[in-house]
Amino acid sequence: MRAIVFLIGITACAAEPWVPQSGRPPELLSEMNLISYQDGELTYPDEMIHYTLGTPLFSDYTDKDRAIYLPEGAQMAFDDYDTFDLPVGSAVIKTFLMPADLRDPEQGRQIIETRLMIHSTTGWQNWPYVWDEEGRDARLRVQGGTQRLSFIDRQGESHAFTYLVPQRNQCQECHELKGDDGRNFIALIGPRSRNLDLVHPQGDHQLEAMHSLGLLDHLPQASERPRPAIDWEAFIAEGLEGRPYEEIEIAARDYLDVNCAHCHNPRGVSGISSQLFLNWDNTDEFRLGKCKRPGSAGHGSGGLTYDIVPGDHTQSILHFRVATTDPGAMMPQLGRTLAHTEAADLIAAWIDGMEPVDCR
Amino acid sequence: MRQLLSLSLPAGLLIACGGAPEGFENIHCGEVEYGNCIEVGLDADLIEVVNGLTDDTAVILPRGNFEFDNQVTIRGANNIALYGQGMNETRLDFAPTEVQANGVDVVSDDFLIEGLEIIDAVTDGLRIEDSTGVTIRRVRTTWRAEASPENGAYGIYPVKVRQVLIEDSEAFNASDAGIYVGQCIEAVVRNNVARTNVAGLEIENTQYADVYGNVVEDNTGGLVVFDLPGNPIVGRDVYVHDNIVRNNNRPNFAPGGIVGQIPSGTGTFAMASRRVEITNNTYANNNTVDLAVISGLAVQSTASNWAIESDQIIGDIDGLQLDEGEGGAVLNYRSSEVYIHGNSHSGSGTRPDNSSVSDRPLGFLIAVAYAGPDPVDTVLYDTISESAFDREDPAGNSNDNHICVAADEGVTFSSLNLPELAEATVPNKNMTYRPEPPFTPFDCDGFREGPIVRPTFAD
Numbered sequence: 171m172r173a174i175v176f177l178i179g180i181t182a183c184a185a186e187p188w189v190p191q192s193g194r195p196p197e198l199l200s201e202m203n204l205i206s207y208q209d210g211e212l213t214y215p216d217e218m219i220h221y222t223l224g225t226p227l228f229s230d231y232t233d234k235d236r237a238i239y240l241p242e243g244a245q246m247a248f249d250d251y252d253t254f255d256l257p258v259g260s261a262v263i264k265t266f267l268m269p270a271d272l273r274d275p276e277q278g279r280q281i282i283e284t285r286l287m288i289h290s291t292t293g294w295q296n297w298p299y300v301w302d303e304e305g306r307d308a309r310l311r312v313q314g315g316t317q318r319l320s321f322i323d324r325q326g327e328s329h330a331f332t333y334l335v336p337q338r339n340q341c342q343e344c345h346e347l348k349g350d351d352g353r354n355f356i357a358l359i360g361p362r363s364r365n366l367d368l369v370h371p372q373g374d375h376q377l378e379a380m381h382s383l384g385l386l387d388h389l390p391q392a393s394e395r396p397r398p399a400i401d402w403e404a405f406i407a408e409g410l411e412g413r414p415y416e417e418i419e420i421a422a423r424d425y426l427d428v429n430c431a432h433c434h435n436p437r438g439v440s441g442i443s444s445q446l447f448l449n450w451d452n453t454d455e456f457r458l459g460k461c462k463r464p465g466s467a468g469h470g471s472g473g474l475t476y477d478i479v480p481g482d483h484t485q486s487i488l489h490f491r492v493a494t495t496d497p498g499a500m501m502p503q504l505g506r507t508l509a510h511t512e513a514a515d516l517i518a519a520w521i522d523g524m525e526p527v528d529c530r
Numbered sequence: 531m532r533q534l535l536s537l538s539l540p541a542g543l544l545i546a547c548g549g550a551p552e553g554f555e556n557i558h559c560g561e562v563e564y565g566n567c568i569e570v571g572l573d574a575d576l577i578e579v580v581n582g583l584t585d586d587t588a589v590i591l592p593r594g595n596f597e598f599d600n601q602v603t604i605r606g607a608n609n610i611a612l613y614g615q616g617m618n619e620t621r622l623d624f625a626p627t628e629v630q631a632n633g634v635d636v637v638s639d640d641f642l643i644e645g646l647e648i649i650d651a652v653t654d655g656l657r658i659e660d661s662t663g664v665t666i667r668r669v670r671t672t673w674r675a676e677a678s679p680e681n682g683a684y685g686i687y688p689v690k691v692r693q694v695l696i697e698d699s700e701a702f703n704a705s706d707a708g709i710y711v712g713q714c715i716e717a718v719v720r721n722n723v724a725r726t727n728v729a730g731l732e733i734e735n736t737q738y739a740d741v742y743g744n745v746v747e748d749n750t751g752g753l754v755v756f757d758l759p760g761n762p763i764v765g766r767d768v769y770v771h772d773n774i775v776r777n778n779n780r781p782n783f784a785p786g787g788i789v790g791q792i793p794s795g796t797g798t799f800a801m802a803s804r805r806v807e808i809t810n811n812t813y814a815n816n817n818t819v820d821l822a823v824i825s826g827l828a829v830q831s832t833a834s835n836w837a838i839e840s841d842q843i844i845g846d847i848d849g850l851q852l853d854e855g856e857g858g859a860v861l862n863y864r865s866s867e868v869y870i871h872g873n874s875h876s877g878s879g880t881r882p883d884n885s886s887v888s889d890r891p892l893g894f895l896i897a898v899a900y901a902g903p904d905p906v907d908t909v910l911y912d913t914i915s916e917s918a919f920d921r922e923d924p925a926g927n928s929n930d931n932h933i934c935v936a937a938d939e940g941v942t943f944s945s946l947n948l949p950e951l952a953e954a955t956v957p958n959k960n961m962t963y964r965p966e967p968p969f970t971p972f973d974c975d976g977f978r979e980g981p982i983v984r985p986t987f988a989d
Contacts, residue, residue: 312581316599316629334629338581339603342637346605354637354660439637439660443689443713445760456760456835463788463830465712465758470683473786497630497652498682507629530831 481526553592614646793893802826879906
């Protein structure tokens with residue numbers, strides 16, 4: 171009996187969850203007993219760790235639900251910077267659901283896809299599963315695919331758009347890092363100390379609960395841990411109006427860290443060539459984008475010259491690429507078709523609050 | 531054990547005794563030396579196939595058109611070949627793609643792509659990143675709309691690749707560069723055609739490049755060599771020879787970016803580059819200028835932004851005599867050791883691009899300075915970071931950067947002293963140093979640290 175603290179309700183799965191340690195996993199997601207979906211709700215077996223993140227990656231306003239599977243008796247190794255180290259045989263599972271109406275959860279939601287990352291004997295492997303229209307089961311589709319989806323946003327406006335389920339090989343565009351030995355490897359992105367360091371909306375403080383249940387090898391005191399990422403939903407609910415600039419700055423850096431720095435960090439295989447590093451702890455202002463001309467942004471520059479023109483978001487490519495929906499220009503390159511307007515407003519406020527500089 | 535898979539082809543079409551199945555007449559699995567080979571029928575899902583690849587596999591496409599709503603992504607397997615039946619036979623059409631995606635997107639060592647066309651990719655046509663040992667042969671990248679700013683950025687785009695060969699390929703209609711070799715170490719780019727792009731062929735932050743036999747025409751700018759600031763690879767040893775660079779007079783249609791600053795009518799420039807030899811090329815009818823040597827400070831004037839920390843450096847900087855920044859960082863803004871000789875020139879510099887003083891200040895400045903009946907000199911040097919300049923006296927000019935320009939037939943040269951020229955109320959070419967042959971002190975031969983080093987992997 172393990173991480174039930176994070177779960178609401180009673181779990182339904184009697185069968186033991188499992189994942190293969192090598193090779194292609196089963197064609198049907200249900201065969202691994204990791205997750206079940208009924209009446210619009212996801213449930214996990216007791217053995218699994220249901221968790222949430224303080225600042226999530228924006229994914230076209232979908233709801234995302236996450237859980238970790240650890241082999242019997244296994245532990246995660248705490249890390250104060252990188253994602254936790256999960257032993258071979260572990261899995262991380264993330265499911266995407268599109269709410270019908272962001273203003274009203276009662277309107278239900280459509281289950282779309284579940285991404286399964288398995289720590290196999292040859293490293294982490296990504297496997298995309300696509301749910302059938304009735305939400306009965308999900309089938310492995312290495313080729314991914316596109317779907318037309320629609321929803322009503324918080325302002326009551328309807329949107330219809332093309333949603334991309336990434337093909338298996340596209341997963342690596344975000345999940346690939348360069349190791350100290352120069353070799354590339356697949357890595358987790360989400361489960362890091364600073365983004366798990368919060369009270370789960372339906373349970374306990376996540377890190378403390380994981381530790382007390384013996385699922386984390388150790389846990390430093392809160393004062394010894396890196397600063398927790400902001401609680402994005404709470405931050406946005408309060409709005410930007412009247413906030414001190416320090417809070418804007420922290421929120422903007424946290425947002426960029428989660429939404430951009432999986433590539434735009436000095437080890438990100440897809441981001442190194444840009445030399446634009448948006449990880450929260452980067453202190454190199456030029457490589458943060460200030461007065462920096464992009465390497466090869468092409469279309470993505472939006473006719474602008476510098477990544478960030480301090481004091482003027484309208485002249486800053488960074489803001490343009492976060493705000494635009496032009497498929498040849500927008501960032502991140504994967505996982506977004508719609509504009510994340512709340513984030514674009516935050517980035518604008520962050521840039522506008524910087525000490526103005528004439529980049530020329 | 532060799533595995534032969536034929537996907538979605540009726541068995542009756544497989545011809546025994548080594549013959550080619552229908553649609554695979556130019557190449558089929560019987561002709562390639564890979565451990566595994568997959569012939570992919572027109573009704574099969576190529577994206578599904580490439581997401582299940584194992585090492586040492588050839589994927590062969592038949593004659594015909596494939597349409598995609600997402601990119602073809604190759605990862606996690608090495609020694610992969612993707613063959614079509616030819617640039618005019620097999621087409622990968624990305625026009626139906628509505629999400630952000632490239633055409634063919636690859637990270638894979640020992641990768642070969644040959645004999646196909648990639649059309650209407652949303653971003654880049656063929657992007658190959660962070661790989662070693664890449665061959666691109668008889669591949670065309672293009673977009674249906676001619677020279678449109680709506681087109682994708684790059685056509686053929688290897689970046690951070692060691693040992694890349696691009697040959698017998700074609701790149702058309704890219705809104706940035708047709709062929710863009712970026713941050714590569716050892717590149718051979720030969721016998722390609724780049725046409726109707728903003729930049730035809732670019733060599734960026736690249737070491738040991740041999741660029742020859744290419745036809746680069748009807749772009750905004752032709753064949754260019756440069757470093758961008760803050761990049762861990764310092765460009766060096768770029769050998770540009772026996773190319774045709776002509777009629778690069780397309781109005782600049784870039785939607786923005788550095789490439790948007792290239793004046794229409796530019797043949798070649800070397801910017802923030804060193805150990806570049808430009809020889810035996812044919813330059814003709816480039817309306818602004820055939821050749822220009824430019825400092826990186828002309829586009830990024832803050833020298834400290836060119837700093838590369840010594841522990842970040844990738845590749846070989848021995849013998850480059852780079853400037854030093856704070857804390858032992860190197861600075862690569864300077865253009866030095868550029869050797870220009872034995873090229874032919876005709877009909878260029880007659881109508882420099884004066885279309886935008888804000889977007890293309892260099893073109894505008896040249897247009898104003900060279901107002902009048904005489905064409906722009908065939909070789910221009912911005913004179914940035916020189917210790918001495920005199921518009922009349924050869925002895926009053928330094929050549930600290932060791933820029934060597936041979937006084938071949940048809941070559942005229944000007945050292946612009948750009949910072950002062952740009953400040954002049956009415957810039958005029960008479961403010962520049964325009965020596966008679968032999969262009970003293972720019973009449974040197976070769977490089978101070980020995981001849982150019984060319985890659986030999988593709989010999």
